[in-house]
Amino acid sequence: MDEKIAFVADMHLEPMEAxxxxxxxxxxxxxxxxxxxxxxxxxxxxxQPVAVLLGGDNANRVLTRPDHLRFxxxxxxxxxxxxxxxxxxxxxxxxxxxxxxxxxxxxxxCATFREHFGPDRWVLEAAGFRVIAINSQITASGLPxxxxxxxxxxxxxxxxxxxxxxxFMHTPPYLRNDDDNFDDGSEMMCLKPPARAPVLALLxxxxxxxxxxAHVHRFWTxxxxxxxxxxxxxxxxxxxxxxxxxxxxxxxxxxxVGWVSLxxxxxxxxxxxxxxxxxxxxx
Numbered sequence: 001m002d003e004k005i006a007f008v009a010d011m012h013l014e015p016m017e018a019x020x021x022x023x024x025x026x027x028x029x030x031x032x033x034x035x036x037x038x039x040x041x042x043x044x045x046x047x048q049p050v051a052v053l054l055g056g057d058n059a060n061r062v063l064t065r066p067d068h069l070r071f072x073x074x075x076x077x078x079x080x081x082x083x084x085x086x087x088x089x090x091x092x093x094x095x096x097x098x099x100x101x102x103x104x105x106x107x108x109x110c111a112t113f114r115e116h117f118g119p120d121r122w123v124l125e126a127a128g129f130r131v132i133a134i135n136s137q138i139t140a141s142g143l144p145x146x147x148x149x150x151x152x153x154x155x156x157x158x159x160x161x162x163x164x165x166x167x168f169m170h171t172p173p174y175l176r177n178d179d180d181n182f183d184d185g186s187e188m189m190c191l192k193p194p195a196r197a198p199v200l201a202l203l204x205x206x207x208x209x210x211x212x213x214a215h216v217h218r219f220w221t222x223x224x225x226x227x228x229x230x231x232x233x234x235x236x237x238x239x240x241x242x243x244x245x246x247x248x249x250x251x252x253x254x255x256x257v258g259w260v261s262l263x264x265x266x267x268x269x270x271x272x273x274x275x276x277x278x279x280x281x282x283x
Contacts, residue, residue, distance in 0.1 A: 002263055003049075003050045003126070003127035003128070003263065003264075004047060004049045004050065004127060004261040004262065004263045004272075005049055005050060005051050005052075005053060005124075005126060005127050005129065005131070005261065005262045005263075006044050006047065006049040006051070006052045006053065006259060006260075006261050007053050007055055007212065007232050007259060007260045007261070007262060008040060008044070008052065008053070008054050008055065008079070008232075008235060008259045009054070009055030009056060009057065009088075009170075009214035009215075009232040009233070009234060009235070009259070010055070010056070010057040010088070010214055010215065010217055010232070010233075010234035010235065010236055011037065011054075011057065011058050011234075011235050011236055012033075012057055012059075012060040012090060012234070012236040012237075013037075013058060013059055013060055013071065013072050013075055014059075014060040014061075014068060014071070032277075033235075033236055033237075035277075036235055036236070036257055036276040036277060037075075037235060039276050039277075040235050040258075040259050040274070040276060041078060041079065043259070043274050044079065044080065044259070045080060047261060047274075048080075049080075049261060050082075050126045050127050051082045051083070051084065051124060051126050051127075052079045052080060052081075052082070052083045052084075053083075053084050053085075053086075053124070053131065053133070053168065054076070054079075054083070054084070054085035054086070054117075055086060055088070055168070055170055055212075055213075055214035055232050056085075056086050056087050056088025056089075056090075056091060056136075056170030056171075056214050056215065057088035057089065057090040057091060057170065057214065057215065057234075058072065058076065058085055058087075058088070058091060058117070059072050059090055059091045060090050061090055063091055063092065063109045063112045063113060069112070069116060072116070073116060076117070082124075084118065084122055084124060084133065085113075085117045085118060086120060086121075086133050086134070086135060086136075086168065086169065086170055087109075087110065087113045087117075087120055087135055087137060087170065088136075088137065088170035088171070088214065088215060089137060089170070089171065089215070091109065091113055091137075092106055092109035092110050092113055092120075092135070092137050092138075093105055093106040093109055093137060094137070095136065095137050095138075095139065095140075095141070095171060095191055095192065095195045096139070096140045096141055096192060096194050096195040097187075097191075097192025097193070097194055097195055098187075098188060098192065101141075103141055103142065103143060106137065106138065106141060106143065107143055107145075110135065110137075110138065110143075110145060120134075120135040120145075121133060121134050121135055121149055121152060121153075123156060125161075125163060127262070127263060127264065128163055128164060128263075128264035129163055129164050129165075129166050129210075129262065129264070129269075130159075130161045130163040130164065130165050130166065131166045131168050131212075132153065132156045132157065132165065132166065132167050132168065132208070133167075133168040133169070134149055134153055134167070134168070134169050135149060135169075135170075136169035136170045136171040136191065136199075137170065137171065139191065139195045139196075139198055139199055140194050140195040140197070140198055150198060150202065153202055154202050154205065154206075157202060157203070157205065157206035157208065158205070158206050164209045164210060164264065164268070164269055165208045165209045165210070166208060166209065166210045166211075166212055167203070167208040167210070167211050167212070167227075168212045168213075169199075169211075169212075169213055170213065170214050170215050171190060171191055171213065171214075171215045172189070172190045172191070172213040172215060172216065172231070173190060173191050173196040173199050173200055173203075173211075173213075174190045174191070174196060175189055175190045175216075175249050175250060175251060176249065176251065178196065178200055180249070181193055182246075182249055184246050184249075188245060189215065189216050189245065189249070189250060190215075203226070203227070204226070207225075207226050207227050208227050209227060209228060209269075210227060210228045210229070210230060210269055211227050211228070211229045211230070212229075212230045212231075212232065212262075213229070213230075213231055213232065214231070214232045214234075216231055216239060216250055217233060217234040217236075217237065217238055217239040217241075217242055218231060218233060218238065218239040218250060218251075218253045218254065218255055219231060219232065219233040219253050219254040219256060219258065219260065219273050220251050220252065220253025220254070221253075221271060222251070228268075228269070230260070230262070230269075230271050231251070231253060232259070232260055233254065233256055233257060233258045233259070233260070233273070234257060235257060235258065235259055235276060236257070237257065238255045238256055238257055239255050240255050254273060256273070256275055257275065257276045257277055258273055258274050258275040258276050259274050259276075260272065260273055260274065261274065
């Protein structure tokens, strides 16, 4: 049987309040977003994956508002089990070096995330993969969870495995290379150098076979070295509709709305892009 893992990212869920725009980008209207999410749910149930992995920005600044949190809880339970999640910047806050980074608020939001959605770092062995998931938002933050996660990640990357080893995180460590330090707004699409340094140090010690990231709202695949890279699209809106974020530094790929299924392909891997808005599927 060709087992698959479903990856869904950047849903930006928020309750639809009467008379209020929920725009996160140009032309992003609530009815369209709702239709896309319903379509994604149906596609996932039809596929029958062995697991559903949620890649962050599941919420849209909801973890500080109880009414939003209830809405997220109710919606996420509609995905089939087993279901695992990691947080993004809209769930728990901005990383070190970004505007509005707030350690105390991040600590509170991470605690809320773990209470409602489960651990923010975990390992899943399924479909021929060993997926190691981390909370990218706390790297270099100085929070106790950061030091603990770093030690945990080092041990997990060093663990021998016959499975294909995957590192799963919301925010990419960089966009084009590890010297990226843009100052035009596109730096908000990856970790700033102080935050990426400890992650890259661990990856250089024991490189994964595949890195999977979200946040950029664009689908792309790269084949290594130093590792293969799969970037997840958003189910909410494409990169081109993100407000005030330049695109010239973003790697080329599919600027679309959708989700991704991952499967083994011989000794390697294959990713299928499942488009939304009646755009069809493409492998």
